[in-house]
Amino acid sequence: MTVAAKGKGGGAKEPRFAERVIAWQRTHGRHDLPWQNTRDAYRIWVSEIMLQQTQVSAVIGYYQRFMEGFPNVAILARADADEVMRHWAGLGYYSRARNLHRAAQLVMSEHGGVFPQTQEEIEALPGIGRSTAAAIRAFAYGARAAILDGNVKRVFARHGGVSGYPGEQKVERVMWEMAQERLPTGELEPYIQGLMDLGATLCVRSRPRCKDCPVAVDCVALSEGRTAELPTRKPKKELPQRETTMLVLMRAGSVLLEKRPPSGIWGGLWSLPQADDDAAARKLAKTLGADWDDGEYLRVIEHGFTHYHLSIKPVLLSARVRHGTEEPGHLWLPLAEAHGAALPSPVKKLLTGLAAGTPLFD
Ligand code: SF4
Numbered sequence: 001m002t003v004a005a006k007g008k009g010g011g012a013k014e015p016r017f018a019e020r021v022i023a024w025q026r027t028h029g030r031h032d033l034p035w036q037n038t039r040d041a042y043r044i045w046v047s048e049i050m051l052q053q054t055q056v057s058a059v060i061g062y063y064q065r066f067m068e069g070f071p072n073v074a075i076l077a078r079a080d081a082d083e084v085m086r087h088w089a090g091l092g093y094y095s096r097a098r099n100l101h102r103a104a105q106l107v108m109s110e111h112g113g114v115f116p117q118t119q120e121e122i123e124a125l126p127g128i129g130r131s132t133a134a135a136i137r138a139f140a141y142g143a144r145a146a147i148l149d150g151n152v153k154r155v156f157a158r159h160g161g162v163s164g165y166p167g168e169q170k171v172e173r174v175m176w177e178m179a180q181e182r183l184p185t186g187e188l189e190p191y192i193q194g195l196m197d198l199g200a201t202l203c204v205r206s207r208p209r210c211k212d213c214p215v216a217v218d219c220v221a222l223s224e225g226r227t228a229e230l231p232t233r234k235p236k237k238e239l240p241q242r243e244t245t246m247l248v249l250m251r252a253g254s255v256l257l258e259k260r261p262p263s264g265i266w267g268g269l270w271s272l273p274q275a276d277d278d279a280a281a282r283k284l285a286k287t288l289g290a291d292w293d294d295g296e297y298l299r300v301i302e303h304g305f306t307h308y309h310l311s312i313k314p315v316l317l318s319a320r321v322r323h324g325t326e327e328p329g330h331l332w333l334p335l336a337e338a339h340g341a342a343l344p345s346p347v348k349k350l351l352t353g354l355a356a357g358t359p360l361f362d
Contacts, residue, residue, distance in 0.1 A: 151199025
């Protein structure tokens with residue numbers, strides 16, 4: 001593994017890399033995203049959390065609805081956890097929403113409702129790492145702080161010719177050094193935004209648009225014909241396959257939903273009652289007042305998580321009674337309204353398909 005950076009990116013004395021990124025950002029970068037042109041740390045913070053692992057185009061609608069629902073940190077801190085999850089449903093990586101909510105409460109209780117300013121204080125909030133804290137400081141306070149998110153790692157790996165998987169500590173350390181060395185002394189916001197824009201629009205994962213790139217002239221990956229191999233991919237590991245049976249329990253046009261535990265997969269969202277296998281599902285159906293033998297298997301749904309693949313076997317059942325109506329953690333919801341609930345995306349897809357009469361049987 002080679003982790004030495006070869007690129008002449010310019011150090012503190014000669015910030016050529018930064019100058020080119022800044023000039024390019026001013027003419028070709030993004031300037032009108034809903035979280036830009038503000039110094040409001042709250043708005044910037046929410047956007048940075050949503051943008052972790054999610055593309056700008058997918059975030060915009062969620063961001064706007066979230067801001068309408070929770071226009072400031074005090075309102076978010078006071079909000080019901082269910083309401084926060086409902087605004088996040090479909091965006092994925094739900095621990096981000098739980099952390100955001102918890103962090104808002106800490107901003108109120110520990111910082112008097114004012115978003116903190118130092119790197120240490122910001123990083124101490126749940127769900128905020130070094131790069132996110134630096135981006136918030138740069139955009140909200142104009143601080144000189146290096147960022148290193150996934151897109152920026154790709155730019156640095158290619159431009160500097162850094163081999164080795166960037167998730168590895170040794171490689172990441174080299175990249176943080178590069179990030180630090182390349183920081184300009186001023187114009188931090190266009191530089192940080194420019195790096196993000198470059199990674200998202202030109203230096204994309206497959207087929208980067210090098211001919212339009214402002215740092216192409218000394219890009220190591222381009223000159224050595226290695227843009228397809230850098231950054232080095234994560235060493236492949238076969239993901240385990242798991243199965244679950246979900247009960248789509250219907251009664252008079254309503255479906256029974258069950259609240260997921262607050263942590264873990266789909267934590268805090270509403271989902272369908274589920275069991276590890278058919279034998280357990282049969283027992284569960286009985287407990288919930290349905291006859292398993294009258295059930296119909298619907299089409300299997302395949303869902304990928306970071307650490308495993310899940311095959312979901314949905315079974316459509318009729319309940320004789322509305323079991324669990326009075327129990328916390330259970331909810332009978334008219335099927336036609338299911339799309340508005342805080343549901344994991346495969347469950348939402350299944351229920352909206354059922355409501356629309358989409359053929360779901362094999
Ligand atoms: S020249 Fe191509 S590979 Fe190099 S940084 Fe620019 S877009 Fe990325």
